[in-house]
Each structure stands twice: as structure tokens, then as C-alpha cells.
Amino acid sequence: MADIFTPWQMGELTIPNRLVRSATWEGMAQPDGTPTFETVNFTAELAEGGVGLIITGYAFIHPLGRGLPHQTGVHIDAMIGPITRISDAVHKNGGLVAMQIVHAGGQTKSDWIGGQPLAPTAMTHLAFKEELAELSKAQISDIAEMFGRAAARVKAAGFDAVQLHGAHGYLISEFLSPLTNRRTDEYGGGIENRGRFCREVYQAVRREVGPRYPVFIKLNTEDGLEGGLTPQDAALVAASLSDLGIDAIEVSGGMAAAGKKAAGRVVTKPEEEGYFFDNAKLVKAAVKCPVIVVGGWRSKSRVEAALDQVDAVSMARPFIRQPNLANLWKAGQSLQAACISCGQCLRAGMKGGVLCVQEQKEKEEAKK
Numbered sequence: 001m002a003d004i005f006t007p008w009q010m011g012e013l014t015i016p017n018r019l020v021r022s023a024t025w026e027g028m029a030q031p032d033g034t035p036t037f038e039t040v041n042f043t044a045e046l047a048e049g050g051v052g053l054i055i056t057g058y059a060f061i062h063p064l065g066r067g068l069p070h071q072t073g074v075h076i077d078a079m080i081g082p083i084t085r086i087s088d089a090v091h092k093n094g095g096l097v098a099m100q101i102v103h104a105g106g107q108t109k110s111d112w113i114g115g116q117p118l119a120p121t122a123m124t125h126l127a128f129k130e131e132l133a134e135l136s137k138a139q140i141s142d143i144a145e146m147f148g149r150a151a152a153r154v155k156a157a158g159f160d161a162v163q164l165h166g167a168h169g170y171l172i173s174e175f176l177s178p179l180t181n182r183r184t185d186e187y188g189g190g191i192e193n194r195g196r197f198c199r200e201v202y203q204a205v206r207r208e209v210g211p212r213y214p215v216f217i218k219l220n221t222e223d224g225l226e227g228g229l230t231p232q233d234a235a236l237v238a239a240s241l242s243d244l245g246i247d248a249i250e251v252s253g254g255m256a257a258a259g260k261k262a263a264g265r266v267v268t269k270p271e272e273e274g275y276f277f278d279n280a281k282l283v284k285a286a287v288k289c290p291v292i293v294v295g296g297w298r299s300k301s302r303v304e305a306a307l308d309q310v311d312a313v314s315m316a317r318p319f320i321r322q323p324n325l326a327n328l329w330k331a332g333q334s335l336q337a338a339c340i341s342c343g344q345c346l347r348a349g350m351k352g353g354v355l356c357v358q359e360q361k362e363k364e365e366a367k368k
């Protein structure tokens, strides 16, 4: 079994151990996207807890590309100062931090963005039932450039890397999926065409940040829906990004309409852990860059076993419950994460900020 606590490289970035905090929307920003003290503290606490690399919650690159309320924004240069507070606080605590950037595409609500959601294809959204407007080619190219400018802001703000959100039904993943991309131009059809937007976003980002800055992607490898993106097609997209020079791929899956097969599934027993691991192995065989795998990892022994075949393992919900999980595992404690995958952290986010509802309940019980 591989040792979790050995360093690895993502491009020129040396990451001290193989545990990554997968992106987690904080639900803590001001309505205009400015991160608050709560956002900064939530992220900095993770650095104290020993995780090798922290990925922030998804930050929107344009107000029409917001995915949820109280999301951090990286859409204008005025955000460089406020987001620098996040990277500074993490670095002060000895951690490394990447910012995830997103355009939510059609997977949002008109109330949250103040306009009609934009998508590869004009259709009714599979989960939210909103009517989506089809992007023109000029808009597609503008959005790729917006990703580029947002990445340049992330770099200017001192983050150690930038991650593109190419998963979970948001715009890049919407282009990859045959369910949500029914275009007949060069952006739709076979996987070569459905992967075009993703490659163009990566290339726009690379142009802005230069050849050495670490750029990686969280990539959908299945949608969790019949007729959706296949892991084989996703591996082809991963291979093309690897050929273009991407520094790592984080393997994920699911979209809002997938219900129980969405990104954050319920894990009740060890055999259910690592539900995208088979896809990650397929991707690993297709690429030259490191592969990170997310999705339901809970026990140290299963993470160690996975590290024989991938480079790093990422988790989201367990770090909400135990921000110091990496240090606990290093000390040989809490070998099974306390998270029960109830998903209530996400709902708490809508009410003022992500937190572990189970932990809160236990604390209240203990007071009685």
C-alpha cells in the first residue's frame, strides 16, 4: 500500500501529501461575490488540519455563470484583493490552495443570476426545469476568454494553482454530455466535438497564466444518467487535455438531475467508497499527468490502497466534519472519517454557510 504522507508533483508545484480537499462551495460570500471572514477562516482552518492541497469552492467567472447564492466571484479585477485574503491566510497556516473556477451554464436558476441561464442547447433543464438559452459561437468563445481572465486573477491573487470545474453538470460538463449538448455544429456530436469547448477553455487559461502555472481540471467521467457521458469518452477528453499540457485531472461524475447518482452519493459501508475509482483507473491509463480521484472516500486503508493506482485522493464532506482529518490520519487516529454522507452540509450552505449538521446536533445533545 502506498503512503499517504509522501510528496507528489502537480506541474511545478510540490504537494506534501496525497490528500486533497475537493472543491466545496462555502455559501459564505456577500451577494456580490466578495468572500467574507467566514470564507477565509473556513479555508484557512483546513490548512492547519494538514491536508496537502485545498481547492476552494467554485468561484464564478461571470454573474450569469453563478451556480448557487453566496458563491465567491472571480469575475472582475476588483476581486483580486478580496480573494488574496484567502490565499494569504492559507499560506500563513502552512497550506497550499487552488481556486476552482466555474461557469454554471444551464445548471442554475434565473432568480440566482438575474437572467436566463445559458447552455450548449436550448432545452428545459433536466433538474431545475428552467428554459435554457442556446449559446452562440461568439458567446462560447467569449466564455473561454472569461475563464482565461479569471485564471489570471487567481494567479495574481497568489493561489498555488487554478482548477477548472469540468464536472457535475456545469457548463464544461454540459458540453461533454450528449444529454445536454445536442448541437449540430463543431461543438456537438462525437466526443471530439463535445470536448472542444473544454480544450478551448484550457488553452485560453494557459495563454493567460503562462506555461508554468499549475492548471488542472475536475472532470466528469459519467453523468449518472442513462445515455450520458461514458467513462471511455471522458478518458479521451482527459488524454487530449494531457497532450495539451494540463497538470492534473481530478476524476468525478454526476449532475444535478442524477439524484442518487450525483457527485455526492450516500456511503454507508466501506465497499461503497470510491465510487469513481474504476473511471479514475481508465483515465490514469490514458494520460501522462497525475490523477486525483474524488467520491465517497472515508477510510484510511481504502485511500492507501487506491494510491497504488492513482496519485492522490480528494474528499469534500469528510473535511467539513473534520477539517483536521489529515493530521488525525497521520497520528493514526480516526481511521474511519466521521462523515455519514447525509448531505445536510449542502442544505446548511443555503441557510448561511456550509457546516456539519451532525456535529452541531451532537454538540447540542452534549450540552443537555
Ligand SMILES: Cc1cc2nc3c(=O)[nH]c(=O)nc-3n(C[C@H](O)[C@H](O)[C@H](O)COP(=O)(O)O)c2cc1C
Binding pocket: 022, 023, 024, 025, 026, 056, 057, 058, 100, 165, 167, 168, 218, 252, 263, 264, 265, 294, 295, 296, 297, 314, 315, 316, 317, 318, 343, 345, 346, 349, 354
Ligand atoms: C457542501 C458541498 C459543496 C460542494 N461544492 C462543490 C464545488 O464548489 N465544486 C465542486 O467541484 N464540487 C463541489 N462539491 C462536490 C464535492 O467536491 C465532491 O465531489 C463530492 O461531495 C463527493 O466527495 P465526498 O464524498 O468526499 O464528499 C460540493 C459538495 C458539498 C457537499
